[in-house]
Amino acid sequence: MSTLLLSLETSSPVCSVALHRVADGSLVGQSELRLEKSHSSHLSVLISQLLENSGHTLQDLAAVALSDGPGSYTGLRIGAAAGKGLCYALDIPLLAVSTLQSLAHQVAAGTAWPEQFLYCPMLDARRMEVYGAVYTHTGEEVLAPTPLLLDADTLAEQMAHHRLLFFGSGAAKFQTLLPTTAQAGFLAEVVPSAVAVGALGVEAYQRQGFRDVAYYEPFYLKEVYTTTPKAK
Template identity: 40%
Template structure:
């Protein structure tokens, strides 16, 4: 038995999964505008373990969504994962957030372009083929009406960042998958198990989330 706890907090979705041998047993998640991760993450972890009928001592590893995404969300998820990994003396696994988002759909041809909202017309994005292999590196990209004009394949857009692209991307080669908004820990189950089998772990002491951009504090304008 290889029970792995998967934690996804890179976006508004606070998501926890208990998986065994790469298959999800229990998935608990909620997406709220107010980013309730700090209040709900540990409760979700305890509930997921209880529903799976196991204890913390049964876990073989902890996996966390490494980003890119919300600075605060990533910090909360990674802190929780590192704390569990250290206290239980089990490996820590880092999973690409954009790949987890891409894995929410299956395609026969073209490219999957997951997009996480990075404010205004900017998104965190990458390209994945139908087998979920990354074909273009992750980057922060500002979207306009010329974006992806050089791509000849069908472009499958997923994620909350894709929603705002409808304002500017009108090409017939662009397909919007509106049902896919946020990444989930459910798709992490297989990803983390594959890394577990290869002992592809990160250093608990030194691992940091993949923020991609520096954190910028914003304040409301004075009246």
């Protein structure tokens, strides 16, 4: 009987996979590799090793959950290709979980008195721009995922009424713009994890929030930007 959810997190330099039981959301196992540009060569290895080490096979999978983005274009495409391939081959459903929402869930789950804060994940989008969003401790969306151009007034309206926690790869550069204030807290070393993707993926599985395997594309938030090399 297919009882497991496989979750893939490839939106950042961390390549992460996890297994949860779809019946109760309990974590079976996880594996990750913090190595730049490792996704294409190591994702399938991490999946097979996690299944083997936990005593399971691909036939035990009930669904696959992907980190939906925003994040690395290349990383998201690799995760989507792997997840869609597994779903097609095994004839199982596909789920997609917001990268920013899963980061917020990850932090809120480990925060004492989580209801006292709003949660603002920020992913670096180069220069002084980030991909950001704001959530309550229950995952309710206060500010939808959006590109944010950072300055001292960014999210001033939210901080006027709430205490915010900032985290993710883009939070450090925002911290340099803000004066010291009790309304803003910053957490270091918070990276996307397949464990959080899987936890939210189980909830989506139970409400049958499935995505179309053939037509699914990651949520890049901004169009992929490429340039043509200049002629020599």
